[in-house]
Amino acid sequence: MTGIDSVEISQAIVHKVGNPSRGEDLKLSANTLSLNDGIVRGILAKYFLAPFNVNEQYHFTHISDIGLNEVYSYVGQIFDNPKKFASQSALLATFLYNKSTHVKVKEGEMYVVHFKNVPFDTEYVEAIGIFKSESKETFLKVFPHGQGWEVAAEDGININKLDKGCLIFKVNKSEGYVVCVVDATNKQNDAQYWVNEFLHVTPYADSYHSTNNVLSMAKLFISTEIAEQFDVNKSDQIDMLNRSMEYFKTKENFQFEEFAEEVIHHPEVMEAFSNYKQVYEQAKQVAIDDEFAIHVSAVKKQEKLFKSILKLDKNFHVYIHGRKDLIERGYDEVKSKNFYTLYFDEES
Structure with a gap:
């Protein structure tokens, strides 16, 4: 996605989502992120939004009634009443946890973010982002020690590699919104739970x-x-x-x-x-x-x-x-x- 400099992160929260089949826990956060540092906000906006191809548009579906699609329902509650952000994000995390039973599903951090001023076609709209980081990488940290320097290894997230994400634009609610999806870790195997089990989205019939x-x-x-x-x-x-x-x-x-x-x-x-x-x-x-x-x-x-x-x-x-x-x-x-x-x- 381009043109993300204008994007505002209104609210954000992180939950820890494990794999219940391996005895891993769901750890819900009670508080949203403070994000007082403007540099961190900019880094997070790029990490979350840059990987999306806005031409690949999907919409939520359900076999009987779109209102019964859990993610569609929880996200709609946030759009209608932003004060429900934390409680609805917990429901999203719980639903993802219950769908994370495949043997190849990894434990990771789930981010729910409420964006404003997101570019969409010729206008700027609200959007809800749901992201999950599953892959950790080792980074070297150099820091001063006495008269010299020391080096330590730390595990962290590569901000240039988003593992999983979906971005729901506040557009076409009656049709299941407009949704963009990223799934970089399970493109070819049978653990495509992110799209099939969690989101339940299907492509728009477009060119x-x-x-x-x-x-x-x-x-x-x-x-x-x-x-x-x-x-x-x-x-x-x-x-x-x-x-x-x-x-x-x-x-x-x-x-x-x-x-x-x-x-x-x-x-x-x-x-x-x-x-x-x-x-x-x-x-x-x-x-x-x-x-x-x-x-x-x-x-x-x-x-x-x-x-x-x-x-x-x-x-x-x-x-x-x-x-x-x-x-x-x-x-x-x-x-x-x-x-x-x-x-x-x-x-x-």
Whole structure:
């Protein structure tokens, strides 16, 4: 998030949340943080808010009634009556504690913060932040001792690495607010309790998430699924990845059939891609429209993940950016080795 210099921390409190399955305790704080030091307030605002991507917007959900979503309800109480901040933060911490039973969930500090003047679109709004720090790092502290200096080791929190967080803007209350989420410690494993068990949020159906979902789906299909069903080599896969990214960088709108024809080409592979879309939607619990406006920010985010590197054993890494027709693959019978032939005009 940018433009956080104007943000005001109105109230903040810290609770200690353990894992009940390991016998760890929930320790609730009775008092809010004083935060009289302006430098500390600025550091905390940056630590809490900088990691969020405001384009990735979610909203609270519930299977029957949004009012029964615990986090939505407790946060709404704070928005309606800031004097309830401490009591509602304790309810949030208790609810998180009850959801922290997975074996991989670590004990940590939970921060609840009431912000004012948070930038949102073209205005400034109130927001509630819920954060959890699980990772500790060792820092060296140098201090004067007599006529010299001494060094001591202390465990602390890296202010450049927020483990978990959600930021709830006081916007669209009837739809479940607008929520941004960070989960840096459990992206790939089954301990995604922060999003699934605690927050219960789902993405807004907008162009950012649609763009992000299709690029993620295409990358998975081309990198893994296609090699299991068809006879393709790595350079062919890289060429498809490059064409996928080129499509999204040069078009204003996405059309599923057009994308399949321009990127996949072959009818049988296009059919497999169409089938994979249904599997992906069910597995990820998302709905991907056949047509939508392409979001530039989502393309830039995904571009970092689209690798065009052809790795040949441990000896060579070849970066392929285009012109598949200038690459030929073969097999040397004498050396019993695969080989690539690369055609080029100039060496630099």
